Amino acid sequence: MTTMQALVAYGTGEPAEVLRLETRPVPQPGRGQVRIRVAATPIHASDLHILRGRYGFAPPLPAVLGLESVGLIDAIGEGVDALSIGQRVITVGVTGTWQEFLVADAARVLPVPKEMSASTAAQLLANPLTAQLLVTNELGVQPGEWLLQTAAGSTVGKMVLQLGKHLGFKTINVVRRRAAVAEIKALGGTEVICSEDEDIRQRVSEIAGPDGVSKAIDCVAGQVGADVSRSLTPGGTMIVYGALSTHRQTEPEKLTIPLFARSVIYETKITKGFWLYRWFSTTPREQISAAIAATFKLVAGGTLRIPEGQPLKIQQFSDAVTLAESPAHGGKPLFVF
Numbered sequence: 001m002t003t004m005q006a007l008v009a010y011g012t013g014e015p016a017e018v019l020r021l022e023t024r025p026v027p028q029p030g031r032g033q034v035r036i037r038v039a040a041t042p043i044h045a046s047d048l049h050i051l052r053g054r055y056g057f058a059p060p061l062p063a064v065l066g067l068e069s070v071g072l073i074d075a076i077g078e079g080v081d082a083l084s085i086g087q088r089v090i091t092v093g094v095t096g097t098w099q100e101f102l103v104a105d106a107a108r109v110l111p112v113p114k115e116m117s118a119s120t121a122a123q124l125l126a127n128p129l130t131a132q133l134l135v136t137n138e139l140g141v142q143p144g145e146w147l148l149q150t151a152a153g154s155t156v157g158k159m160v161l162q163l164g165k166h167l168g169f170k171t172i173n174v175v176r177r178r179a180a181v182a183e184i185k186a187l188g189g190t191e192v193i194c195s196e197d198e199d200i201r202q203r204v205s206e207i208a209g210p211d212g213v214s215k216a217i218d219c220v221a222g223q224v225g226a227d228v229s230r231s232l233t234p235g236g237t238m239i240v241y242g243a244l245s246t247h248r249q250t251e252p253e254k255l256t257i258p259l260f261a262r263s264v265i266y267e268t269k270i271t272k273g274f275w276l277y278r279w280f281s282t283t284p285r286e287q288i289s290a291a292i293a294a295t296f297k298l299v300a301g302g303t304l305r306i307p308e309g310q311p312l313k314i315q316q317f318s319d320a321v322t323l324a325e326s327p328a329h330g331g332k333p334l335f336v337f
């Protein structure tokens, strides 16, 4: 095979309008590199943010996007001894996964067991690792403590509530649809608040007491993020790691959270950000490896179950990117080859 399909972003704007499917030469691995025949690669919210030009970095365009993948090694460059052709691997921190073949440094791939589904392997890092880091490194949520989280039905949200069960902390899970409540309870969420018909602040005080909770994570921002901040106990911490309520905005200035100044000043509530990309670029290599190994173990051992993705051919990219941000879309769309 000498050519392959690649999904290329040619500009910023509505994802379906700025992406083009192209035939490109199959890349060759250089020294210390392997080539992977990609089996599955997810569409993450961050890919759509990048396409709208409002993410934390803006790659020079045209560019192939995609942040995670699983596939089989089909060619090996000189000087690679620890990997072999036919080995099934995931990519770690490699961008440009929305293509049939990709080349990666050998140090940036990780073998995965045969029993692990392609859907799980393709989603093994970005969301589960984020969930794990938020509740451990960032907030150190202790057994018996409450953790308040928004978009609990997201992949990250489902990882967090499963971690709650595993580590013994209790979760208050905010969802935006009544229909999502039963699923969150079934997965082990301690309490669920439906923002469609319930007041977040009032329900948090009924559940955790009038002082609220000391720890929260939010990926919705806007008024929901503000309500979460108001639900914190004095001195409490909210980590903001996403801004789904502004998702369709192409204007970065719209990414706001109207914090209540009184509680920031007099109750010294803390709002902090978290971004996995920044964590990767500021954390010593051995700590990164240890965190990845811990997440890998939790997923491979079945403690964390990643919702099964929805496979779509890359030719269906327009449907796939629309599905990725449709309400109640369920499993994450995955490009499969």
Ligand SMILES: NC(=O)c1ccc[n+]([C@@H]2O[C@H](COP(=O)([O-])OP(=O)(O)OC[C@H]3O[C@@H](n4cnc5c(N)ncnc54)[C@H](OP(=O)(O)O)[C@@H]3O)[C@@H](O)[C@H]2O)c1
Binding pocket: 044, 045, 046, 126, 127, 130, 151, 152, 153, 154, 155, 156, 157, 176, 177, 180, 219, 220, 241, 242, 243, 244, 245, 246, 247, 274, 275, 276, 277, 324, 326, 327, 328, 329, 330, 332
């Ligand atoms: N900072 C980081 O390093 C980092 C790393 C990983 C992920 N993230 C962020 O984490 C968030 C979740 O990602 P994911 O891949 O887990 O999501 P996902 O699986 O695609 O799920 C999205 C979820 O968010 C809910 N949602 C969407 N828009 C919403 C809104 N306006 N208000 C309330 N809920 C809304 C959806 O609810 P319905 O079911 O009702 O549609 C769905 O449950 C994203 O913001 C992503 O960018 C950040």
